[in-house]
Amino acid sequence: MAKVIIGTSALPEADAGHMKDAGIGWLRHGFPYPFVERPGGELSERYVKAREGAVRRNSQGLQLMGVTPGLGIGTMQQDERGNYHLAWRDHYPTWMGRPATPEFLRSYREMCAFLADNLKGLVQMWQIANELEIPQFAGPLNMRQACELVIEAARGLKGTDPELIVGTNTGGSTRSYYLYGRLYADPSAPLDYCGVDQYYGTWQAGGPDTWRERLQELWDLTGLPVLINEWGYSSAGGVAPPEERDSRAPICQTHRWRNAWGEGHSPEVQAEYVRVAHDVFCEKRGILLGAFFYRWEDQAVCWQCGRADCPVETAWGLVDVQGNPKPAFHAFKEGVRRLQSCWESERE
Numbered sequence: 001m002a003k004v005i006i007g008t009s010a011l012p013e014a015d016a017g018h019m020k021d022a023g024i025g026w027l028r029h030g031f032p033y034p035f036v037e038r039p040g041g042e043l044s045e046r047y048v049k050a051r052e053g054a055v056r057r058n059s060q061g062l063q064l065m066g067v068t069p070g071l072g073i074g075t076m077q078q079d080e081r082g083n084y085h086l087a088w089r090d091h092y093p094t095w096m097g098r099p100a101t102p103e104f105l106r107s108y109r110e111m112c113a114f115l116a117d118n119l120k121g122l123v124q125m126w127q128i129a130n131e132l133e134i135p136q137f138a139g140p141l142n143m144r145q146a147c148e149l150v151i152e153a154a155r156g157l158k159g160t161d162p163e164l165i166v167g168t169n170t171g172g173s174t175r176s177y178y179l180y181g182r183l184y185a186d187p188s189a190p191l192d193y194c195g196v197d198q199y200y201g202t203w204q205a206g207g208p209d210t211w212r213e214r215l216q217e218l219w220d221l222t223g224l225p226v227l228i229n230e231w232g233y234s235s236a237g238g239v240a241p242p243e244e245r246d247s248r249a250p251i252c253q254t255h256r257w258r259n260a261w262g263e264g265h266s267p268e269v270q271a272e273y274v275r276v277a278h279d280v281f282c283e284k285r286g287i288l289l290g291a292f293f294y295r296w297e298d299q300a301v302c303w304q305c306g307r308a309d310c311p312v313e314t315a316w317g318l319v320d321v322q323g324n325p326k327p328a329f330h331a332f333k334e335g336v337r338r339l340q341s342c343w344e345s346e347r348e
């Protein structure tokens, strides 16, 4: 019997038994560009390592949602006056060609065909790149170019293995409506799900209840089951006073969120958030393909700015840096149990 897909993002060394105990059956697993010098040539060391990781996770009983490589990443760099700015770094190899050219699109499609073939049986589902409407992940691509990339990638994956579950995610910003409108109105785009990342109460206003209308909206717009590729609630960080909320200063600089749910950002509120979210997921199970919690473990340093005292990317976990359960771990485990049982009762 098909179950709702429950997944997370985790470090390579994260304890599989502990994650499965929480009800997690899937991991998000990123892959780098596979070749060193030319398509079909020698495999890169990083790719070989990622493939070995996939074999290991499968042998531990975890299924995988692969993430195809992005063009690069934007991180927060501090200038001499102490202000943080987004700085973009390319990550694509020269054999791909230049982004947004026919050559790049062809290379990307062929690379995706290789991934589908080389990882057949190891990776059951794909997320194409990541949040391509957010400058931090899209880099040089505008929205139209980003959509062309997604369609070519999907053709490469599905053309090689039609059994794969393929889609992409957005960061849920206003710009994402272009992507949803463009991709899901195109009958030649072979996409199986509508993906979305949202952090209601932390990055965005709202709370776990906001998922109710959001899931319905995306289903109504696209007619496809919705996959939540990322959701969660930060258990740390202050809340900005009203006069600071309109400021455009990055949170890596202020260390205060512009949004909060309930009593703010604490491990206890995070647990309650997780509990309520699963109630909403139960209610919307008919249009929900699955949900990947962001993320399994707290992080020692913020990947955006590199600081250990920054709350931005350090406190999203169900377990702490040492792997000890936070209150949200127990709420998650119980929430997934409820969700799977309401899912099954529907199908009886």
Ligand SMILES: [Zn+2]
Residues within 6 Å of the ligand: 251, 252, 302, 303, 304, 305, 306, 307, 310, 311, 312, 313
């Ligand atoms: Zn930071």
